[in-house]
Amino acid sequence: xxxxxxxxxxxxxxxxxxxxxxxxxxxxxxxxxxxxxxxxxxxxxxxxxxxxxxxxxxxxxxxxxx
Amino acid sequence: xxxxxxxxxxxxxxxxxxxxxxxxxxxxxxxxxxxxxxxxxxxxxxxxxxxxxxxxxxxxxxxxxxxxxxxxxxxxxxxxxxxxxxxxxxxxxxxxxxxxxxxxxxxxxxxxxxxxxxxxxxxxxxxxxxxxxxxxxxxxxxxxxxxxxxxxxxxxxxxxxxxxxxxxxxxxxxxxxxxxxxxxxxxxxxxxxxxxxxxxxxxxxxxxxxxxxxxxxxxxxxxxxxxxxxxxxxxxxxxxxxxxxxxxxxxxxxxxxxxxxxxxxxxxxxxxxxxxxxxxxxxxxxxxxxxxxxxxxxxxxxxxxxxxxxxxxxxxxxxxxxxxxxxxxxxxxxxxxxxxxxxxxxxxxxxxxxxxxxxxxxxxxxxxxxxxxxxxxxxxxxxxxxxxxxxxxxxxxxxxxx
Numbered sequence: 001x002x003x004x005x006x007x008x009x010x011x012x013x014x015x016x017x018x019x020x021x022x023x024x025x026x027x028x029x030x031x032x033x034x035x036x037x038x039x040x041x042x043x044x045x046x047x048x049x050x051x052x053x054x055x056x057x058x059x060x061x062x063x064x065x066x
Numbered sequence: 067x068x069x070x071x072x073x074x075x076x077x078x079x080x081x082x083x084x085x086x087x088x089x090x091x092x093x094x095x096x097x098x099x100x101x102x103x104x105x106x107x108x109x110x111x112x113x114x115x116x117x118x119x120x121x122x123x124x125x126x127x128x129x130x131x132x133x134x135x136x137x138x139x140x141x142x143x144x145x146x147x148x149x150x151x152x153x154x155x156x157x158x159x160x161x162x163x164x165x166x167x168x169x170x171x172x173x174x175x176x177x178x179x180x181x182x183x184x185x186x187x188x189x190x191x192x193x194x195x196x197x198x199x200x201x202x203x204x205x206x207x208x209x210x211x212x213x214x215x216x217x218x219x220x221x222x223x224x225x226x227x228x229x230x231x232x233x234x235x236x237x238x239x240x241x242x243x244x245x246x247x248x249x250x251x252x253x254x255x256x257x258x259x260x261x262x263x264x265x266x267x268x269x270x271x272x273x274x275x276x277x278x279x280x281x282x283x284x285x286x287x288x289x290x291x292x293x294x295x296x297x298x299x300x301x302x303x304x305x306x307x308x309x310x311x312x313x314x315x316x317x318x319x320x321x322x323x324x325x326x327x328x329x330x331x332x333x334x335x336x337x338x339x340x341x342x343x344x345x346x347x348x349x350x351x352x353x354x355x356x357x358x359x360x361x362x363x364x365x366x367x368x369x370x371x372x373x374x375x376x377x378x379x380x381x382x383x384x385x386x387x388x389x390x391x392x393x394x395x396x397x398x399x400x401x402x403x404x405x406x407x408x409x410x411x412x413x414x415x416x417x418x419x420x421x422x423x424x425x426x427x428x429x430x431x432x433x434x435x436x437x438x439x440x441x442x443x444x445x446x447x448x449x450x451x452x453x454x455x456x457x458x459x460x461x462x463x464x465x466x467x468x
Contacts, residue, residue, distance in 0.1 A: 016222055017285060024337040025282045028425075029345075029367040029375065032280055032290050032333055037421055037442025037458035040109040040133065044456060045417075048448065050385050050410050051351035051359040052274075052296060052329055 100142040100467040103437075107152070107460040109133035115408075115452035118160035119319065120256070122308040123394040123406030127452060128159040146185040148198075153178045164256055164306045176243060177204045183213065192219040196230070206240040206254055206306075228278040236270040238301055253305040255318055264318045270300035286337040296327035296353075309404050310394050319405045321390060327353040341369040357410065359385040365421075377421035379444070387412035408450050419444030419456070437462040 017025070024030065034042065046052055115127030135152025154177040183198030196215040202208070215230030241251035253268055273296065280290040300323060307319035331349035338344055347363040361383040369375050388410040390403040397404040425438030439461045446454040 017224065017282065021285050022223075022282075024286050025288055027337065027343065029343040029369075030288055030335045030337060032278075032288070032335070035421075035440060035442075036105060036107045036109075036135075036137075036460040037440060037444075037456075040107075040111075040458050041417065041419075041442075041444055041446075041456055044111060044446065044454065045383070048409060048446070048452065048454075049359070049383060049415065050353075050355075050357035050388065051361075051383075052294065052327060 100140065102465040103139040104463040104465070105137040105460055106463070107135045107137065107458065109135070110457040111454060113452065113454040117408040117450055117452065118163065119304065119307040119405070119407035120160045120163050122310040123408065125163060126159045130157045131155065144187045144189070146187070148183045148185070150181040151179065164254060175205050177202060179203070181211070192221060193217070203242055205243040206238060208237040208242060208250065210235045224282040226278070226280045230276045232274040232276070234272040236272070237268060238270060238305065239268050255305050256308050259308070259316060259318055265301055265303065265305060267301045267323065270298065270302060272296065272298045288335045290333040292331040292333070294329040298325040299323060304407070307405065307407055309397055309406060311397050311399050312395060313399070315399060317399065317404070319407065320403050321405055322355065322403060325353055325355055327351070343367040355390060355410070356388040357385060359383060373424060373426050375423040375425070377423065379419050379421065381417040382414070384414040385412065408452070411450060413449045415446065415448040417444050417446045433466055435464045435466070437464055
């Protein structure tokens, strides 16, 4: 519930930004994609845990049975 | 005198117009340069544990993986081509126990894979379409994959919506990387259980629908929601996982031939001050095998001197067991399904690590450029005693053709 409330308050503050105000959100670290190290860790987690990690590359395509 | 000056100025204007080149019409603006980005990656994985499913839930899980890979991304005008190829060279003590002959051929394995994708972008509509295919091969596994995806970005670049569908067609027969065969032969069972043909099926199909919604909330906050649904059909058991029943009899793992999965993740990236970015992820998962899990992850990127970025990261994961799981010697043979694979047991896990990134400012553009490198280390610990060290080193290069 707290998460939902926090999310709603975040959404309520959505504003349009001018191009010069985009400097922080365009920063490479602010992107949602994963780097090579994180992708490999997600791959390991997809094998060693019952769940599939969010946005992982692999949903199958390998035994992972070692 | 004034008249002469006026005539001179007029003459210069006419003359300059005679020799001036016409302005380039918009449709003949030279295309943006072709850019190729290359990523060289080496990953290393060291695992210790004592709950191997190959030996029925007790036994060494010692494992080492050497994983070089190569990623290429070529962008020209509206299209992008990506290529990802690599190999995981595996040394596993647990799979060595399939036939009880130590240091036999089953100790070493490799996973070789190639994935390619083509993306077409329509900037007017803010849409991009992706189609891709891939192949992954191990001695006991062949996987063919196809991907279709679409991304919609709004005109202010504040919101993206994405959806992709992945399909995998897998064949679990062994023999492709064995020098005596180099072709799929049969399912491989534990050596003492090979008198019985335990499964008729040797194929597995997996389908995953991934969706995403990201929103720039304000100058310093970006959020995203990522729901995913998965369906797997076919042989979902691993044929060389042993089961030891209460009465002392043995069998191979037996799991349902269908699995439905659902996952939702919420991500929040926040820029704090002038050099710190806090990235948080909360995700929840459930499936019809009875697994329910939650995970919380945090990465905090701190930039130093515009060159180095240090990213400490932490993750906590907790999972409820599948009812098909029981420890060695606790299953009975009249149960419909049984496994002693601790990956499906109740546990929690921790991951803690550090990533160091070095990306110097390139003030002198060159055709070939080493953009930077990343070094990542993580320690993974599972509450049943399994632990792992995970290393990744990657170099980013780019080539720009003007």
